[in-house]
Amino acid sequence: MYNSNKVIPGIIIFVLIVTFPIWLNHGKAVSAPKPILPEGRCVESKEFMRANHMQLLKEWRVLAIREGMRIYTSSDGSRFWIGLQNGCMKCHHNKQQFCDKCHDFASVKPYCWNCHIPPETKEFGTAKATRLLKLFRIPVDLREGAKPKHGEHGGHGEIDKGGEH
Amino acid sequence: MKRRKFLKLAGISAAVAGGVPSFLLREVKARSYTPPPGALTARRWGMAIDMKKCWEHPECNDCIKACHAAHNVPEIPEKKKEIKWIWKDEFEHVFPEQPNEFNNIVFEHKPFILLCNHCKHPPCVRVCPTKATFKREDGIVMMDFHRCIGCRFCMAACPFGARSFNWVDPRPYIQEFNPEFPTRMKGVVEKCLFCYERLEKGQLPACVEACKHKALIFGDLEDENSEISRILKERFSIRRKAELGTEPSIFYLIG
Numbered sequence: 168m169y170n171s172n173k174v175i176p177g178i179i180i181f182v183l184i185v186t187f188p189i190w191l192n193h194g195k196a197v198s199a200p201k202p203i204l205p206e207g208r209c210v211e212s213k214e215f216m217r218a219n220h221m222q223l224l225k226e227w228r229v230l231a232i233r234e235g236m237r238i239y240t241s242s243d244g245s246r247f248w249i250g251l252q253n254g255c256m257k258c259h260h261n262k263q264q265f266c267d268k269c270h271d272f273a274s275v276k277p278y279c280w281n282c283h284i285p286p287e288t289k290e291f292g293t294a295k296a297t298r299l300l301k302l303f304r305i306p307v308d309l310r311e312g313a314k315p316k317h318g319e320h321g322g323h324g325e326i327d328k329g330g331e332h
Numbered sequence: 333m334k335r336r337k338f339l340k341l342a343g344i345s346a347a348v349a350g351g352v353p354s355f356l357l358r359e360v361k362a363r364s365y366t367p368p369p370g371a372l373t374a375r376r377w378g379m380a381i382d383m384k385k386c387w388e389h390p391e392c393n394d395c396i397k398a399c400h401a402a403h404n405v406p407e408i409p410e411k412k413k414e415i416k417w418i419w420k421d422e423f424e425h426v427f428p429e430q431p432n433e434f435n436n437i438v439f440e441h442k443p444f445i446l447l448c449n450h451c452k453h454p455p456c457v458r459v460c461p462t463k464a465t466f467k468r469e470d471g472i473v474m475m476d477f478h479r480c481i482g483c484r485f486c487m488a489a490c491p492f493g494a495r496s497f498n499w500v501d502p503r504p505y506i507q508e509f510n511p512e513f514p515t516r517m518k519g520v521v522e523k524c525l526f527c528y529e530r531l532e533k534g535q536l537p538a539c540v541e542a543c544k545h546k547a548l549i550f551g552d553l554e555d556e557n558s559e560i561s562r563i564l565k566e567r568f569s570i571r572r573k574a575e576l577g578t579e580p581s582i583f584y585l586i587g
Contacts, residue, residue: 232474238369249365252512282516288509
């Protein structure tokens with residue numbers, strides 16, 4: 168082989184670079200997420216829900232909205248009111264400790280919460296598209312006597328403190 | 333190995349590897365769906381609005397407030413981007429085709445309560461490319477917000493301007509939100525849904541319940557004994573743009 172003294176180290180370096188993510192993360196297994204589950208049985212068994220909740224939720228939303236079928240009778244005969252805000256989240260109170268735990272881990276981004284309101288929400292923050300609002304010249308916070316955002320307030324506070332010192 | 337034999341073997345092994353185990357693993361279940369037992373039902377929901385009673389209290393906006401609070405309707409100050417499910421407008425705008433010049437004097441600038449007409453032949457349903465808006469068996473022109481792609485064909489088709497488009501994220505404009513109903517997101521069309529979520533629970537629509545002067549009468553238009561049918565038989569009523577043939581289910585009692 169011509170230039171074997173260059174080609175072979177080249178191949179070795181190439182293989183090392185390509186397999187870099189594999190050997191860098193070797194033996195560093197990230198522990199599986201542990202969502203906080205409420206006590207008792209969900210509408211179906213834990214194993215079924217873990218594997219099929221997305222299909223079930225989709226089936227629910229179609230049947231509830233389009234066919235008016237609001238009551239679900241599960242495989243063990245118990246009945247449930249179909250709904251995300253008025254059903255699921257009545258037991259799974261905490262979206263961050265339940266939904267988000269696995270979804271963040273698996274990097275899936277379901278768009279349920281674009282419209283549905285998680286139970287812990289007390290107030291909506293400013294929209295992410297604030298820049299767009301500004302583009303349309305819409306004031307961002309319209310509530311009467313609305314306080315400035317936390318960020319701004321904190322910022323001013325720090326400057327004031329600096330002045331005192 | 334002959335080709336024939338190979339293909340047979342491949343077929344059998346594919347069936348064993350793919351089809352059979354998944355069939356065995358499938359949970360055999362008697363899961364079922366039913367409508368809620370206490371729900372209010374009708375063959376065709378409709379509403380009669382007693383404008384004579386309404387005009388006695390020009391300052392009252394209880395129906396609008398109740399509806400918009402129950403459904404997380406944002407208050408966007410800019411007219412072009414506003415969202416409305418139920419609102420007021422004056423006679424000249426509501427009945428532009430009225431040819432009687434004296435009517436125009438009698439009703440000049442009189443406010444009318446407006447909402448989705450839940451037409452018998454809804455043009456918005458005909459044009460929706462995703463079936464996000466559809467006609468329920470009980471006459472409600474329903475919206476499945478999950479499916480709306482924001483094309484606004486329905487807004488172009490609706491002759492009553494009953495539909496609003498979310499040009500911006502509505503959430504910052506909601507002052508008090510109802511945790512039992514979702515909001516909408518940017519890029520979705522919305523309108524009055526005749527409180528399908530309250531009918532399911534056996535309750536009357538929020539506007540009807542909120543009207544302390546009993547000017548809103550809600551009921552089954554195809555039930556001869558319902559209150560609304562009796563009132564419509566006794567009193568003179570008009571509908572918006574009846575000549576278009578959409579057959580609105582909202583009747584205005586003006587006489």
